[in-house]
Amino acid sequence: xxxxxxxxxxxxxxxxxxxxxxxxxxxxxxxxxxxxxxxxxxxxxxxxxxxxxxxxxxxxxxxxxxxxxxxxxxxxxxxxxxxxxxxxxxxxxxxxxxxxxxxxxxxxxxxxxxxxxxxxxxxxxxxxxxxxxxxxxxxxxxxxxxxxxxxxxxxxxxxxxxxxxxxxxxxxxxxxxxxxxxxxxxxxxxxxxxxxxxxxxxxxxxxxxxxxxxxxxxxxxxxxxxxxxxxxxxxxxxxxxxxxxxxxxxxxxxxxxxxxxxxxxxxxxxxxxxxxxxxxxxxxxxxxxxxxxxxxxxxxxxxxxxxxxxxxxxxxxxxxxxxxxxxxxxxxxxxxxxxxxxxxxxxxxxxxxxxxxxxxxxxxxxxxxxxxxxxxxxxxxxxxxxxxxxxxxxxxxxxxxxxxxxxxxxxxxxxxxxxxxxxxxxxxxxxxxxxxxxxxxxxxxxxxxxxxxxxxxxxxxxxxxxxxxxxxxxxxxxxxxxxxxxxxxxxxxxxxxxxxxxxxxxxxxxxxxxxxxxxxxxxxxxxxxxxxxxxxxxxxxxxxxxxxxxxxxxxxxxxxxxxxxxxxxxx
Amino acid sequence: xxxxxxxxxxxxxxxxxxxxxxxxxxxxxxxxxxxxxxxxxxxxxxxxxxxxxxxxxxxxxxxxxxxxxxxxxxxxxxxxxxxxxxxxxxxxxxxxxxxxxxxxxxxxxxxxxxxxxxxxxxxxxxxxxxxxxxxxxxxxxxxxxxxxxxxxxxxxxxxxxxxxxxxxxxxxxxxxxxxxxxxxxxxxxxxxxxxxxxxxxxxxxxxxxxxxxxxxxxxxxxxxxxxxxxxxxxxxxxxxxxxxx
Numbered sequence: 001x002x003x004x005x006x007x008x009x010x011x012x013x014x015x016x017x018x019x020x021x022x023x024x025x026x027x028x029x030x031x032x033x034x035x036x037x038x039x040x041x042x043x044x045x046x047x048x049x050x051x052x053x054x055x056x057x058x059x060x061x062x063x064x065x066x067x068x069x070x071x072x073x074x075x076x077x078x079x080x081x082x083x084x085x086x087x088x089x090x091x092x093x094x095x096x097x098x099x100x101x102x103x104x105x106x107x108x109x110x111x112x113x114x115x116x117x118x119x120x121x122x123x124x125x126x127x128x129x130x131x132x133x134x135x136x137x138x139x140x141x142x143x144x145x146x147x148x149x150x151x152x153x154x155x156x157x158x159x160x161x162x163x164x165x166x167x168x169x170x171x172x173x174x175x176x177x178x179x180x181x182x183x184x185x186x187x188x189x190x191x192x193x194x195x196x197x198x199x200x201x202x203x204x205x206x207x208x209x210x211x212x213x214x215x216x217x218x219x220x221x222x223x224x225x226x227x228x229x230x231x232x233x234x235x236x237x238x239x240x241x242x243x244x245x246x247x248x249x250x251x252x253x254x255x256x257x258x259x260x261x262x263x264x265x266x267x268x269x270x271x272x273x274x275x276x277x278x279x280x281x282x283x284x285x286x287x288x289x290x291x292x293x294x295x296x297x298x299x300x301x302x303x304x305x306x307x308x309x310x311x312x313x314x315x316x317x318x319x320x321x322x323x324x325x326x327x328x329x330x331x332x333x334x335x336x337x338x339x340x341x342x343x344x345x346x347x348x349x350x351x352x353x354x355x356x357x358x359x360x361x362x363x364x365x366x367x368x369x370x371x372x373x374x375x376x377x378x379x380x381x382x383x384x385x386x387x388x389x390x391x392x393x394x395x396x397x398x399x400x401x402x403x404x405x406x407x408x409x410x411x412x413x414x415x416x417x418x419x420x421x422x423x424x425x426x427x428x429x430x431x432x433x434x435x436x437x438x439x440x441x442x443x444x445x446x447x448x449x450x451x452x453x454x455x456x457x458x459x460x461x462x463x464x465x466x467x468x469x470x471x472x473x474x475x476x477x478x479x480x481x482x483x484x485x486x487x488x489x490x491x492x493x494x495x496x497x498x499x500x501x502x503x504x505x506x507x508x509x510x511x512x513x514x515x516x517x518x519x520x521x522x523x524x525x526x527x528x529x530x531x532x533x534x535x536x537x538x539x540x541x542x543x544x545x546x547x548x549x550x551x552x553x554x555x556x557x558x559x560x561x562x563x564x565x566x567x568x569x570x571x
Numbered sequence: 572x573x574x575x576x577x578x579x580x581x582x583x584x585x586x587x588x589x590x591x592x593x594x595x596x597x598x599x600x601x602x603x604x605x606x607x608x609x610x611x612x613x614x615x616x617x618x619x620x621x622x623x624x625x626x627x628x629x630x631x632x633x634x635x636x637x638x639x640x641x642x643x644x645x646x647x648x649x650x651x652x653x654x655x656x657x658x659x660x661x662x663x664x665x666x667x668x669x670x671x672x673x674x675x676x677x678x679x680x681x682x683x684x685x686x687x688x689x690x691x692x693x694x695x696x697x698x699x700x701x702x703x704x705x706x707x708x709x710x711x712x713x714x715x716x717x718x719x720x721x722x723x724x725x726x727x728x729x730x731x732x733x734x735x736x737x738x739x740x741x742x743x744x745x746x747x748x749x750x751x752x753x754x755x756x757x758x759x760x761x762x763x764x765x766x767x768x769x770x771x772x773x774x775x776x777x778x779x780x781x782x783x784x785x786x787x788x789x790x791x792x793x794x795x796x797x798x799x800x801x802x803x804x805x806x807x808x809x810x811x812x813x814x815x816x
Contacts, residue, residue, distance in 0.1 A: 051810075053812075055805075058801075095700060095703070098700055098703070111780075112779065118780055122780055126800065129793060133800065133801050134801065137801065181716075181789075274814075277811070281804070285807075293784060293795060294779075294781045294784060297778060297779070300774070302716070307708075308708065308711070309711075310711035310712055310716040311714060311715040312721050314788055314789045315789055316793060317789065408790070412722070412787060412790055415720060415721065421722045
C-alpha cells in the first residue's frame with residue numbers, strides 16, 4: 001500500500017499540478033457547493049491599487065483584533081457593581097483591601113494575576129483607539145477623493161453608521177472597568193442626557209435604572225458592548241465589504257482609467273497575499289503597542305467614587321471633541337423657566353454642536369448631489385484640488401474638530417507649553433468661529449492655484465532649469481513637454497458649473513416647474529462652483545504645441561482660455 | 572512569585588534611595604542660625620526685608636517655620652528667578668547645609684512647622700493603599716491621579732511629584748506653598764502624610780504595562796496611537812501599495 005501511494009505521489013510531482021490534498025478538498029467542495037465557479041469569479045475580480053485603499057483595511061483588521069482580544073477579556077471580567085474588597089495579598093499594593101465594585105476588582109485582578117491579562121487589555125484598548133483612528137482617516141480619504149458619489153452614497157452611509165457605532169462601542173467599553181476616570185465619563189454622559197429638555201431626567205433614570213450611578217449601568221453597558229454593538233458593526237462590515245465587491249472599487253485617475261472600467265490586479269493572488277500579510281502587520285503592531293506601551297492603567301485612578309475627579313481627566317481621543325466643546329462653552333446660559341431648568345450650557349456643546357457636525361458629515365454626499373444635479377455614476381476618484389469647494393469644506397470641518405480636540409486637552413496644553421489655561425480657552429472660543437472661515441478661504445485659494453499650475457504645466461511642460469540662448473541673442477528656458485500619461489491625470493477631470501435658474505415664465509407665459517427650493521439650490525450651486533479653473537482642452541493643447549512648447553518665453557500670455565464660461569466637459 | 576520578588580527589590584531600592592535625605596534632614600540641630608542670618612541678609616532680605624519682616628514685594632517669614640524654608644530653598648523655588656505666575660522649580664542655589672542654616676535662622680524668629688524626621692517620611696512604613704485613598708480625595712484634582720501634575724488658572728500649575736523627595740512632599744503638605752492649600756496635622760495626620768508619600772513613591776516603579784507615556788491619561792494615549800500606531804501602519808500601507816508592479 002505504501003509503495004503504491006508513494007509511486008502515485010511521484011507521478012503527481014512529475015505532472016506539476018496541485019497536490020492531492022488540496023485538489024481533493026477543492027473537488028469535494030466544488031461538487032457540493034459549486035466552489036469552483038464561485039472562486040473563479042472572485043479570484044479574477046480586479047481591484048485597483050493604491051496605498052490609501054489600505055486605510056479601511058487597518059480598521060477592519062483592528063476590529064478583528066478587538067473581537068479576538070475581547071473574547072479573552074470576557075473570560076475574566078465580571079460585569080457587576082456588587083461591592084467587594086480587593087484581596088490583601090494581591091497586587092498592586094495600592095489596591096490591597098480597598099472597597100470597590102466587582103467590575104473594577106476583576107479588571108485589576110485580571111491585569112496583575114491572569115497570565116497575559118494585562119497584555120490582552122492593552123492590545124484591546126490600543127486596537128480600539130486605532131480602530132476609530134483608522135476609520136476616521138479612511139473616511140477622510142473617501143471624502144476628499146469624492147468616493148462617496150453615485151453609486152456609493154449608501155455605502156458611505158453604512159460606513160458613517162459604523163463610525164457612530166464605534167463611538168458607542170468605545171463609550172460603553174471605556175465605562176466597564178468602573179474606575180474613577182470611566183465614572184467621570186459616565187457622569188458627563190448622565191449630564192448630557194439630563195440637559196435634553198423635558199425628557200432629560202426621565203431618560204437619565206431609564207439609562208441608569210434610577211439616580212446616577214446606581215447598580216445597573218455596568219451590566220447594561222456590558223451587554224451593549226459585547227453583544228449588541230459588535231453584532232451591528234459586524235453586520236455592517238459585511239454589508240460594507242459586499243457593496244465594495246458589488247459596486248467595484250473606485251480608482252484614482254490614471255492612464256486608461258474611466259468610469260466604465262477597473263484597472264488593477266486580480267484578487268488572487270495579488271490582493272490575497274497583500275491583505276493577508278497586512279492583517280499580520282496590523283496585529284503585530286498592535287501586539288507590540290500592547291506589550292510596551294501602558295494604556296488606561298485603571299489602578300492609577302482607583303475604584304469609582306462619584307465625589308472624585310483628578311486633573312487631566314479626559315475621555316479617549318474620539319470623544320475628546322465633546323469634552324472640548326463642553327470646556328469651551330461659557331457656563332452662564334442656564335435658565336429656569338417655570339420651574340424647568342434649561343441647561344443651554346450643556347445642551348449646545350454636547351448635543352447641538354455634535355448634531356450639526358455629524359449631520360454635515362452624513363448628509364454631505366446628498367448635499368453635493370443636490371447642487372450638481374449630477375445623475376452619472378463615478379468610479380474615478382477626484383484629485384482633491386479639482387474639487388476646491390469640497391476640499392475646503394472638509395478642511396474647515398477638520399479645523400473645527402482640531403480646535404475642539406485642543407480645547408479638550410487645554411490643561412495639558414497649558415502645562416506642556418507654559419501657557420495660561422484661561423488664555424487658551426479664550427483663544428479657542430474665538431478660533432472655533434474664525435478658523436474654519438480662514439481655513440476655507442486659504443484651502444480654496446490653494447486648490448485653485450494648484451489647478452492653474454496644472455494648466456500651465458499641461459500647456460507649457462515642466463521647467464527644466466536649462467536656459468538657452470539663440471543665435472540672435474534671445475534667451476529662453478527649455479520646457480520638457482508632458483507625456484500623455486501624465487497629461488491624462490491633469491486634464492481628465494470634470495468641471496461643474498453653477499446651476500442656472502430658468503426664467504420665471506417661458507415665451508408662452510407658462511411658469512417653470514419647481515418651487516422656492518430651486519432658488520436655494522442655485523445659490524448653493526453658485527457657492528460651490530462659481531470659482532473654477534477649466535481644465536485644458538485639446539484645442540488649447542494643439543494651440544500651445546503649434547506655438548512651440550519648447551520655445552515659450554517668459555511674458556508670453558499663458559492664460560488663454562482660463563476661466564471661460566462656455567463649453568461642457570473636457571476630457 | 573516573580574512579581575513579589577520584583578516588589579521586594581523595589582521596596583529595598585526605595586529604602587536606600589530615601590536614606591540620604593533622612594540623614595540631611597536630621598542635621599537641623601547642627602545648623603548654624605548665625606550663618607543662616609548672614610545668608611538671609613545677602614540673598615533674601617531685598618524682598619523679604621531685613622529681619623524677615625516682609626515688604627511690599629514679599630511676605631514676612633516670621634513663623635513660617637523651618638519646613639517652609641527648607642522646601643522653598645532646596646527645590647530652587649527661592650530665591651525667585653522672575654516675576655512669573657508662580658515660583659518655578661529650578662536647580663537649588665544653595666547647598667543642603669546652607670538651606671538648613673537659613674531654616675534654623677527663620678525658625679529662631681518664631682515657632683512654625685518643623686522639618687519632618689526620617690521616620691515621618693519613610694515610605695516603607697506607610698500604607699500605599701490608604702495613601703491612594705487620601706491622595707485621590709485631597710490631591711489628585713490638581714496633581715493628577717498619580718502626581719504627574721496639572722494646570723491651574725492663569726498660567727499657574729500643580730507641579731509633577733514624580734521627582735520630589737519624600738521630605739519635600741511632606742513639607743509641601745505641611746506648609747502649603749504658593750497656590751497649594753496647607754494640610755496641617757488635624758487635616759492629614761503625620762501617619763496619613765506618610766501614607767500619601769508611600770503611594771507616590773509606589774508610582775515611580777516601572778509601570779506594569781510598559782512605557783507610562785507621561786501618566787497623562789487618554790490624551791497622550793490618543794496622541795501616541797496616531798504617532799506610533801497609524802504612523803507605522805500608514806508607512807506599511809505605502810510600502811505594500813508600492814509593491815504592485
